[in-house]
Amino acid sequence: MIFLAAAQNPFLQFPGGAKFAIGFLALFHTSVGSLAIGFAFVVTILQLVGYVRRDNQFDRMAKRIQLWHVCIYNIGTINAIGLVFALSGLYPQFWSQIFVQFFWTLIIEEALFFMLALTLTFHYFFWDDLWGHKKLHIFLGALLTPMFFLQFAIINGMSAYMLTPGFSEGQVSQWSGTAGILGWDKLAFYNPTFLMLTLHRAAANFAYAGFIVAAVCGFEIYRAKHEKVLSWNERGGRLSFKIAIISFLSLPIVGFFYAWVLKYHGKEAYENLMIGRGDVVAGGIDWWWVKHLIVATMIGMGLMFCYRAAKYRREFRVPMTAVYALSFVYLMFYVGMGAQMTWKFFWVSLAAAVFGGMLCIHLLNFHEGSGRAVFLLMGILSFFTVILGGYAREASRPRFVSPSGERLKGFNRIADYDNIYRSEERAGNVSMAMLRGDPDYIEEVRGRPQQLTIQPETPEDLISSRCISCHTLQRAFRPQGSEEKWDRVVGRMHAYGTRLTPQEKKIVVQHIWEKEQVEKAIPADPGGMQ
Amino acid sequence: MDLPVIETPVFPRWVWMEEITYSHIPIATLVTAFMLLAPLFEYIGYRWGKPRWDRLSKSLIWFAMILFSPGAALGTGIPMFIIGTYPEFWSRWANLFFWPLIAQFMFFLAEVFFLFFLYYLTWDRWMHRKKLHITMGVCAAFFGYLVQIVWDSLGAYMLTPGGVPLPGVDEPVGWSLAAMLNPSFPFLLIHRTFGNFSYAMMLTGGVMSLRFMGQRRKDPLSENTAYFKWATKTCFTIGFMCFFAMPVIGWFYARVLQEHAPIGFLAMMGGHVTDYLTIKMMLISVFLVIGGTYVVKQNNSKALTAAITLGLLILLVVILRHPPLDYFGGWWRPVSAGIVILFIAWLWLNKGRGDPNRTAWQYAIFIAGLAAFFTFCLGGFIRERMKTPDTVYGEIVKPEWTDVEADRYLVYEKWIHPLYKTPTELDRNRPDSWRVAVQQARQDETVTLTDTEAETIINYLEANH
Numbered sequence: 001m002i003f004l005a006a007a008q009n010p011f012l013q014f015p016g017g018a019k020f021a022i023g024f025l026a027l028f029h030t031s032v033g034s035l036a037i038g039f040a041f042v043v044t045i046l047q048l049v050g051y052v053r054r055d056n057q058f059d060r061m062a063k064r065i066q067l068w069h070v071c072i073y074n075i076g077t078i079n080a081i082g083l084v085f086a087l088s089g090l091y092p093q094f095w096s097q098i099f100v101q102f103f104w105t106l107i108i109e110e111a112l113f114f115m116l117a118l119t120l121t122f123h124y125f126f127w128d129d130l131w132g133h134k135k136l137h138i139f140l141g142a143l144l145t146p147m148f149f150l151q152f153a154i155i156n157g158m159s160a161y162m163l164t165p166g167f168s169e170g171q172v173s174q175w176s177g178t179a180g181i182l183g184w185d186k187l188a189f190y191n192p193t194f195l196m197l198t199l200h201r202a203a204a205n206f207a208y209a210g211f212i213v214a215a216v217c218g219f220e221i222y223r224a225k226h227e228k229v230l231s232w233n234e235r236g237g238r239l240s241f242k243i244a245i246i247s248f249l250s251l252p253i254v255g256f257f258y259a260w261v262l263k264y265h266g267k268e269a270y271e272n273l274m275i276g277r278g279d280v281v282a283g284g285i286d287w288w289w290v291k292h293l294i295v296a297t298m299i300g301m302g303l304m305f306c307y308r309a310a311k312y313r314r315e316f317r318v319p320m321t322a323v324y325a326l327s328f329v330y331l332m333f334y335v336g337m338g339a340q341m342t343w344k345f346f347w348v349s350l351a352a353a354v355f356g357g358m359l360c361i362h363l364l365n366f367h368e369g370s371g372r373a374v375f376l377l378m379g380i381l382s383f384f385t386v387i388l389g390g391y392a393r394e395a396s397r398p399r400f401v402s403p404s405g406e407r408l409k410g411f412n413r414i415a416d417y418d419n420i421y422r423s424e425e426r427a428g429n430v431s432m433a434m435l436r437g438d439p440d441y442i443e444e445v446r447g448r449p450q451q452l453t454i455q456p457e458t459p460e461d462l463i464s465s466r467c468i469s470c471h472t473l474q475r476a477f478r479p480q481g482s483e484e485k486w487d488r489v490v491g492r493m494h495a496y497g498t499r500l501t502p503q504e505k506k507i508v509v510q511h512i513w514e515k516e517q518v519e520k521a522i523p524a525d526p527g528g529m530q
Numbered sequence: 531m532d533l534p535v536i537e538t539p540v541f542p543r544w545v546w547m548e549e550i551t552y553s554h555i556p557i558a559t560l561v562t563a564f565m566l567l568a569p570l571f572e573y574i575g576y577r578w579g580k581p582r583w584d585r586l587s588k589s590l591i592w593f594a595m596i597l598f599s600p601g602a603a604l605g606t607g608i609p610m611f612i613i614g615t616y617p618e619f620w621s622r623w624a625n626l627f628f629w630p631l632i633a634q635f636m637f638f639l640a641e642v643f644f645l646f647f648l649y650y651l652t653w654d655r656w657m658h659r660k661k662l663h664i665t666m667g668v669c670a671a672f673f674g675y676l677v678q679i680v681w682d683s684l685g686a687y688m689l690t691p692g693g694v695p696l697p698g699v700d701e702p703v704g705w706s707l708a709a710m711l712n713p714s715f716p717f718l719l720i721h722r723t724f725g726n727f728s729y730a731m732m733l734t735g736g737v738m739s740l741r742f743m744g745q746r747r748k749d750p751l752s753e754n755t756a757y758f759k760w761a762t763k764t765c766f767t768i769g770f771m772c773f774f775a776m777p778v779i780g781w782f783y784a785r786v787l788q789e790h791a792p793i794g795f796l797a798m799m800g801g802h803v804t805d806y807l808t809i810k811m812m813l814i815s816v817f818l819v820i821g822g823t824y825v826v827k828q829n830n831s832k833a834l835t836a837a838i839t840l841g842l843l844i845l846l847v848v849i850l851r852h853p854p855l856d857y858f859g860g861w862w863r864p865v866s867a868g869i870v871i872l873f874i875a876w877l878w879l880n881k882g883r884g885d886p887n888r889t890a891w892q893y894a895i896f897i898a899g900l901a902a903f904f905t906f907c908l909g910g911f912i913r914e915r916m917k918t919p920d921t922v923y924g925e926i927v928k929p930e931w932t933d934v935e936a937d938r939y940l941v942y943e944k945w946i947h948p949l950y951k952t953p954t955e956l957d958r959n960r961p962d963s964w965r966v967a968v969q970q971a972r973q974d975e976t977v978t979l980t981d982t983e984a985e986t987i988i989n990y991l992e993a994n995h
Contacts, residue, residue, distance in 0.1 A: 046858045071600065071646045077602040078642060083610050083633035089628035091697055096617050103536050103614035110607035117599035125596050183614055419737065 006144050014158035020089040023394060025083045030390045031383065032076035034201070037152060038209020039069040042240055043115035047138045049239065061236045065213055066124045066141070073120060077113075102158050103183025109154040116147050149202065156198045157189040163397055164193040164265040192265035196258035203247045203254060204389070208382050210244025213237075214371075214380020221372040237375045238309070242318050244382070245302045249326035254335035260478035269396035287395070290343065292337070294381050296349040299330055300356025305374055308364055459511035466498050466508075476512070479520070484514040533931045536614045543615045546916065549609055550604065551840055555910060556903070557601035559722070563730035564590040565645065565674045569667030576660045586761055590734070591650055591667075598645075616929065619921045621699040627684050629705035634680040637673045682722060686715040688922045689913060690790040696925045713790040717783035725778060728766035728772040729906040732817060735766025736899025739892040759887060763828050766895055769902065770821045773840030777848040791923050793942045794916040800952030801942065803916045810908040817898040817905070822877055824895050830882030839874050846870040937990040945987050948977050956995045964991040
């Protein structure tokens with residue numbers, strides 16, 4: 001009956017809406033995919049430690065993690081297929097159009113994906129067969145990490161483009177970067193946040209996987225009945241935890257620059273995150289805040305754990321100077337966030353960190369120095385940070401549907417968020433340093449001293465002085481056919497870094513186009529005498 | 531939505547498409563066949579108390595696990611490649627089958643969950659809870675088969691849309707029961723199911739024969755040697771016997787195609803795809819002769835030989851009804867009947883004779899397994915090529931169609947279909963002048979053609995026949 005009813009009523013909306021469906025699938029995929037990338041790294045470290053120390057326990061643990069890896073790898077793969085299907089059905093225009101820019105990158109990503117699957121399969125299923133060739137085996141496992149990084153850099157190029165299209169907003173990269181190759185747009189790929197997103201996610205993946213491995217060790221310690229198993233998991237958990245905490249503490253360094261780039265290239269997204277509006281706030285809760293409170297709790301716990309571990313001089317100690325230095329960066333990051341958002345955020349975060357630290361001490365004391373509870377808790381919290389981080393990044397983008405969620409024709413981009421929830425406790429002066437277009441004072445700002453002492457007086461001078469720094473003038477006058485095309489070419493040059501004010505750009509375009517028209521009117525000299 | 535079609539380097543778009551697809555399909559079909567058979571073998575081992583069946587079952591699943599990740603990774607590449615190179619087709623097709631695709635994704639997820647977590651990882655742990663373990667295997671197989679059902683339905687639609695049009699990109703449909711239950715869907719599903727069993731087990735038998743030789747060299751009397759000898763015989767015999775269902779299902783499948791995709795049917799039965807079909811028949815002959823002889827020698831069973839005899843007789847009936855063979859003339863029927871009867875006699879003479887465990891026989895059945903594999907691949911290739919230049923039969927033409935393909939389609943549709951049984955008759959009954967023949971047919975009103983169509987058909991026929 002249900003099927004018949006569905007057949008009568010052809011198109012069914014996803015429960016929760018299309019946006020929810022994509023969000024759910026994407027976050028599910030991210031949480032699994034990130035774990036897979038991190039697992040590859042942790043497995044290599046464990047194998048190396050086992051090999052160097054001639055300790056099979058680490059190798060056994062690496063094998064076990066690689067088995068989880070194989071299992072979750074397939075879940076992630078299938079989830080990606082679901083995401084592709086859902087995107088092509090629910091957002092057909094977006095999904096098809098993005099292939100015009102990223103087809104070849106996605107094909108390369110797929111090829112890498114296949115090679116990864118082969119390497120991973122071979123590495124795990126022939127573990128024992130390659131026992132006599134341990135170096136080769138470790139090398140194979142180590143290959144997974146760079147391959148994963150290449151693959152995920154490609155996906156990051158696309159994801160970062162969705163948040164900061166960069167020059168594409170000026171309709172430049174839609175055609176310029178392709179250079180005659182459909183499916184590859186280098187300007188779109190190397191968009192402003194590409195590098196920051198890749199670095200941030202790389203460190204986050206290592207941290208996430210390390211915490212999850214430690215969490216599983218913590219879980220096994222709870223279940224362990226034999227002292228040997230207990231000790232084995234405790235050691236494995238500590239090593240994974242240390243890998244994770246170093247990666248985790250390096251995140252704000254990248255995060256700061258990421259936010260900086262976002263501020264100028266994804267202004268609305270940045271504002272949405274900082275002010276707490278748009279989809280960042282759902283159900284009356286600012287999930288960006290929640291994520292950072294969890295992170296603050298984790299910092300407190302991680303810091304105390306490292307402190308205690310150093311105090312008792314157990315193995316796999318992390319230099320505390322590095323931990324303190326990185327924690328200071330974290331503190332500065334939160335100070336900056338407080339200044340941008342509200343100081344209330346800073347104080348609550350600090351309280352969360354202190355709470356985390358105290359909880360850690362309590363849990364370590366309760367378990368007589370064993371990290372089992374800390375491992376487990378940090379694993380769970382890191383999962384939530386990954387989910388919430390991904391959610392906040394996606395939700396920060398301006399909406400393309402009405403606030404009530406109805407589909408509207410065309411883009412329907414809503415630039416004005418007046419009717420959307422905004423938390424009242426946020427700093428009132430928050431918009432002071434945020435740019436929405438050119439600020440009023442831009443004309444008053446004194447320009448930096450120009451290197452050129454001679455100001456161009458004619459359009460010819462202007463073209464000569466600005467264009468020949470990169471190419472010959474002959475190239476600058478290659479016919480384009482229309483003023484519109486010239487406008488795009490000059491726009492692209494501007495995107496490449498040519499210094500031109502809007503007025504100068506207009507002059508250049510007009511002049512070149514007029515020159516082209518004049519040359520077109522002169523008949524070609526058949527003898528080539530001229 | 532006006533989307534550019536992305537060009538591919540080195541080879542045309544369709545070659546890349548087929549290569550990517552054919553790299554995925556054999557892996558997926560092997561995994562599905564193994565998943566369906568493994569719980570059955572495990573159950574047999576459990577009921578009969580024979581650990582060899584359990585070992586065979588576990589090794590099939592182990593191999594499926596190895597194949598799974600690369601197969602799934604290749605599977606994700608297929609929609610990616612289609613979206614870029616066939617954007618209009620994908621947008622419209624995925625629009626029509628949105629919910630089946632989502633359902634397929636969920637089945638796939640459930641399959642992995644049962645296969646990995648509850649079947650493979652629990653094999654030793656649940657050694658004493660066999661019933662529960664087999665149930666998990668059945669669940670994995672069930673979801674795996676559901677995935678196959680969805681894909682066969684969607685694939686069958688591309689050849690026999692059954693009157694359900696492809697919707698526009700901006701006409702959200704979601705799913706269509708009529709499109710899913712299209713005319714050739716049940717036949718394709720059954721044909722592929724038995725095809726999977728048959729080729730997967732014959733190929734496995736072939737691979738096991740190599741393992742058998744390797745073990746025999748190491749230690750002829752070891753348990754491993756005995757196991758691989760048994761596994762070779764068992765797998766190959768199962769695969770070989772499954773094959774005999776194929777001609778019967780195939781005959782009905784072809785009938786449906788004749789009715790619902792007549793141009794495709796003509797392409798296969800005497801048209802431009804016939805050569806591939808002939809190669810496929812030759813490959814079938816290879817594994818029939820080698821496999822049949824091996825099976826009767828190895829098993830020495832009257833019942834089994836009688837079953838093979840029955841299967842061969844059914845195959846003979848199908849051969850005699852095979853339209854392209856008319857091309858050879860009337861002598862072909864008694865000759866083919868004679869060959870089959872002689873082969874049956876050969877099988878009865880060889881029953882239980884000789885030593886099928888000799889090295890030469892092991893290589894021979896490995897070759898037979900490979901022949902079965904290529905037969906399977908060629909079957910898929912023919913199914914796709916027979917609808918050229920369409921991507922979905924009668925609904926959407928592929929972007930890289932050529933004039934020759936379009937003209938040929940017109941000739942099949944407007945000239946051969948109303949007048950002849952097969953395209954081979956164009957050469958056999960060639961008139962003195964195609965122009966006169968076409969004009970005559972138009973006057974007699976046996977064909978309905980516009981002037982342009984008539985001219986195109988005449989030019990094509992004069993150039994090619």
